[in-house]
Amino acid sequence: MNPPIVHTLTRTLSPSPDIARDTGHARPDQGRESAEHCPSENTPNSQLTSPVAPEKPASPHSPQTTTSSLTPDVPVSESAGLPSAAIDAWVTHLIGQVEDSMSAILAAGRERSTGMDPSYPPLWDALGDALRGGKRVRPRLVLGAYLALRTGEDALAVPDSVILTAVAQELLHGAFVVHDDVIDGDLVRRGHPNVTGNLLASHPRRHSDPARARRDAEASAIIGGDLLLTAAQRQLALLDVPADVRVNLLDLFDEAVHVTAGGEHADVVLAALPPGTPPITRILTMTEHKTASYSFSVPLRSGAVLAGADRNLLRALDAVARALGLAFQLQDDHLGVFGESARTGKSITADLESGKNTALLSLARASDAWPLISALTTTPDAHTTTHWAGVQEALIRAGVRDRHHAVVTTALDRARSAVQDPALPPRLRAYLDAVIADLEERDV
Structure with missing residues (x-):
């Protein structure tokens, strides 16, 4: 069997040998269609940028990105644009520009x-x-999303505004991650010290007054998250795009912050309720709010806005993205208990120890495995590798793993159904189907 072509979420593809990276600086955007119009093959070429020779280094306060071009060997249909199966390889190629721009922003802040x-x-x-x-x-x-909606022979001449919008989404993610670690009291992420952990390691009172040192490190981490949040918003506010496009992007950014903050707040509140009190429907709503908006809906719709999507397309895309975001977070919870720590970088004990009201924990509370889990929070001696292995086995025997996997599958099926909305163009549907397929196979 041939390996899958598109690996949008969990794997990194090498750029196609037919794709060459141009190192010239892109010209500023010349303009773009209003977000009220769908992209078509008649979109003026002046709305995209093309490579020109570099004139001077980019300012660290306004990092410029490059615009790449395809070699003649890569077929790009004038009416259809880039084939859907090749989108992910080109995205992987462009991620290097995102990394460069993000590094420039952080370097400027440090300077x-x-x-x-x-x-x-x-x-x-x-x-x-x-x-x-x-x-x-x-x-x-x-x-x-941008590439799936662009058409024409120059469909891959990606302007700075698209790269910097992608950067803004990652900076926003970084801000949420930093704040989330403070909320959860974590010092490690992906097996390495997080912002709090790094700052704590150099605190002068980490040995003489560890509680004070921890409090100070968390306070500084909150400040750091705020810096990333404002840096993300600044990228969108300074985009060289028509005013209506900028307003739409800022509105989406505001939606991401508002909805995610509401989900995080609900997560904190639900964790304080008596065990078994919140129904699983409320937990699933909280889970969707906490992740789906900023991780899937806003990024996808931002790319679509930059490509000129109309309101019907954005509405249909939101429906797909919310289901994808819910499935993504449920999978995260699933891997947090049943995954391999060496692969996921997550502790298999953290979620169960925290007592947070996830869908998985809700199912576990109603199972025969709950007494073992409950002992972890009341008996310090129970925190052993052997005990945790027993908990995993008990959850599997009780059917919790299978029932939670069914909840994930339901969310993915909801996404598949939403993809069939006729407001979504065929190439975008094919791209979203590939995203769903990759998400279904996720193991990290």
């Missing part, structure tokens, strides 16, 4: 910090460490 208190640059260093690595799911979705 500005050197003229202030000597404690400030290390905070920027910790933020840089926190943003290093990862699957770049959100930037990939921005780029993928």
